[in-house]
Amino acid sequence: MLLLVRRERLSMDIESLIRRKKELGITNQQLAQISGISLGTVNKIFSGATRSPQNDTMNALVSALGLDFYQYRPGSRADVICEPSSAYQMDTNSGIYTLDDYDSLPVEVRAELIDGYLVFMEAPSVRHQEIIGELYYCIRHHIKKAKGSCKVILSPVDVQLDNDDRTVVQPDLLIVCDRGKSDGHRIHGAPDYVAEVVSAGSRKRDYLVKLNKYWTAGVREYWIIDPDGRKVTVYEFGEQEENFQMQTYTFQDKIPVSTCTGLVIDFSELDL
The missing domain is CATH 3.90.1570.10 (tt1808, chain A)
Structure with a gap:
């Protein structure tokens, strides 16, 4: 059985979020839309006006920037991400799946392989x-x-x-x-x-x-x-x-x- 477990969030400082945001090349407005945090709050955090954001706000930004993710337990092939979950690992630890695994999926299964992670997709509306x-x-x-x-x-x-x-x-x-x-x-x-x-x-x-x-x-x-x-x-x-x-x-x-x-x-x- 596939067992998905959430990795404990690392303590994130604002500098880490700024670096991640720059890596992804996204704007404050986009980050606000993805995270559900107001644009005004995002602007204050990334400008330095707010130095100690609330935990819920930080957690939402960490999640939106892809800094929280699922990982597999040792011995299980559990690095499979399924919609509608938006969790996705975005660090240097790539997943374990390859093109051969992808090609062996049943033809009726819609999926993508991203950096070794299989992402299963729902039928489009x-x-x-x-x-x-x-x-x-x-x-x-x-x-x-x-x-x-x-x-x-x-x-x-x-x-x-x-x-x-x-x-x-x-x-x-x-x-x-x-x-x-x-x-x-x-x-x-x-x-x-x-x-x-x-x-x-x-x-x-x-x-x-x-x-x-x-x-x-x-x-x-x-x-x-x-x-x-x-x-x-x-x-x-x-x-x-x-x-x-x-x-x-x-x-x-x-x-x-x-x-x-x-x-x-x-x-x-x-x-x-």
Whole structure:
């Protein structure tokens, strides 16, 4: 039987949180949204105005920054993270699963392998599929009309993101411009563009874990679409850290797709 146990939280000082936040490249506003702490409180803590936050506040920030996680007991293969739990280990102790374990899963099981951890996913909602379907149609129509060479692909498709045997993700939607990255079975290496639709169980993974993974792997553009908040957060990753850009849009905005020159998605015209 798989036994999941929560590791005791390490005592965290504010400097540790600041370093972690910088590593992940997230803003105070994003951290407030993920943690459930007010933006004003987050601003005060990270500016140094509040030096002794309440324990509940610190615990929420520690959790939101991925500094609490589950671990497996010695002798058990328990490093399996299941939705809707948002726990995920984000330190140097990688999980024990590999590509061979991932490939041996039953075909009907939806899962991702992230740094050696298996993350099992629920079936997407109708609204999730409607959003991705509309986005796919707009991008595909533009590429075909422009006679472009890039390919837009819907999930589920395996992406061996780091080109190793410890990470395989299934983005909701992706664009690959180097067709040599596809072997007909899965994508090897980073797509040029990735879109993820946020659900209650995937929020921390999409905003923190995958943001970091996509950035370091070489994804050029990453969209996080939040149906409940009716907003789209767009990240553009340059080759240098100073080229990192983030912009938040609403479902009433026109959003340019940098990966596809000339393409603008007018969310107000989508049937959502």
